[in-house]
Amino acid sequence: MTLDVGEAYRIRIETIGDDHFSWLRQRKYAGWVIIMDEHTKQYCFPLINNYLAGEQVVTVTVAQGERHKHLETCRDLWEELFRAGAGRRWCCLNLGGGVIGDMGGFVASTFKRGMDFVQIPTTLLSQVDASVGGKLGIDFFGVKNSIGLFADPVAVWIDPRFLSTLPDREIRSGFAEVVKHALIADAAEWERLQAATQLDHVDWASLIGRSVDIKRRIVLDDPLERGARKALNFGHTIGHAVESYLLEGEDRLLHGEAIAVGMICESWLSHRAGRLSAHDLDTIVNYLIRLYGHPEIPEAGFPAMIGLMRQDKKNDADEINFTFLDSPGRHVVNETATPEVIQESLRYYNRIRIQP
Known part of the structure; x- marks a missing residue:
């Protein structure tokens, strides 16, 4: 291809x-x-x-x-x-x-x-x-x-x-970006991915091609990340902060594992903002927890993570910038949330209990 x-x-x-x-x-x-x-x-x-x-x-x-x-x-x-x-x-x-x-x-x-x-x-x-x-x-x-x-x-x-x-953990880490591309831009691909919980039986060439094409189209629309390309930031404002905070510790997360945490938190922020439905939020959360587990994020580190988010390159003025979901496959850029609400999203993540 x-x-x-x-x-x-x-x-x-x-x-x-x-x-x-x-x-x-x-x-x-x-x-x-x-x-x-x-x-x-x-x-x-x-x-x-x-x-x-x-x-x-x-x-x-x-x-x-x-x-x-x-x-x-x-x-x-x-x-x-x-x-x-x-x-x-x-x-x-x-x-x-x-x-x-x-x-x-x-x-x-x-x-x-x-x-x-x-x-x-x-x-x-x-x-x-x-x-x-x-x-x-x-x-x-x-x-x-x-x-x-x-x-x-x-x-x-x-x-x-x-x-x-690659070890299985590295494959799962990379798969988080595949999930992100589907959630921001391709509802049909999101539906296909939900059947892919076992990553050892995947047609990688086809899946990679579809995922790369989503990113390619977004990049062509906005090569210097001044507008539409910010969609690719979904899950990354919080995810990058979690990844950076844990980087030097024994409980460090791989990039995709941290982005999975970020996608859960930012889906919750999307729901709180009145965009993403409760049903879609639950579907996203359950899928990501099944794939990536549920490592707890230390609450003592929340203020430091907020500090890292304030350094994000996509911020405007003093506001922390996000991409939110309206529904799987539909996004909106340049949304914001206060530090207090962001910390509440992390508490929401820590409180998640998945029913067997």
Whole structure:
């Protein structure tokens, strides 16, 4: 499956093969650099390594995980590029999940004022979300993705084979973004997803294609996130704060797990605002709890989480910005809630009891 993001770049959802690298060679780059983490070096790099013969390729491996998505890691990467003699006529291939895609794209786009890069996402989360849309960046001052820029790759190559290298928890984490896309923009897809509680029997190529197409259409409408693209923030205002607050502790959540918490809380806010029906709220909550469980969010941390939400890039003035649901498949952007009501949504989440 191939999807065009306007005239900017093409998303190819298929097994990566010689045709991909033949296309890259035709662009006559002076050299290639591949950025990966320890996991993708061991499990994913061997699936493409045989296509690199005869090329000038520099490989750089960084530590795995969101904890390393910061300025010091970027400094190390820039230094490696200088040592390798890389220049603007090189191309950077980012082989990894959302951290590698965000950070590798940021490094490539700022090195000597920018080199081309290809996103090769290897996690479900990055395949359906992080690799599409040109948003790049790193975490800073305890806030996710707070330093960065918009820059498009020259291509996105999505190979569902990479998903077989992931533990079940990582697959579930990425699936949260699939759920988000359906809830904000595709009621029919939401209905299909409700039958998908066992993620080991999924046609990933088809599901990824439908989910990426939702994001692609939203991005084309609003490439710089000034209006309609804020729909993609559903679940993320609260979810990012929960994820950041728990990041350094023993009870840290993966991105998708935190976004599931955020989607529950923000669905409740939508209901409280008179938009989402009680029936739809219950359906969303029950589905997400079945998939992601119910980790309690420490109430002592609520004020700190509100502080993190105040740093969200999409806020206007002193108001915390949200995307609410009118119903599954229909959303509204630029909604707000007070800190007191936001904390009540977190208390609602902690009080949830699912009937067996």
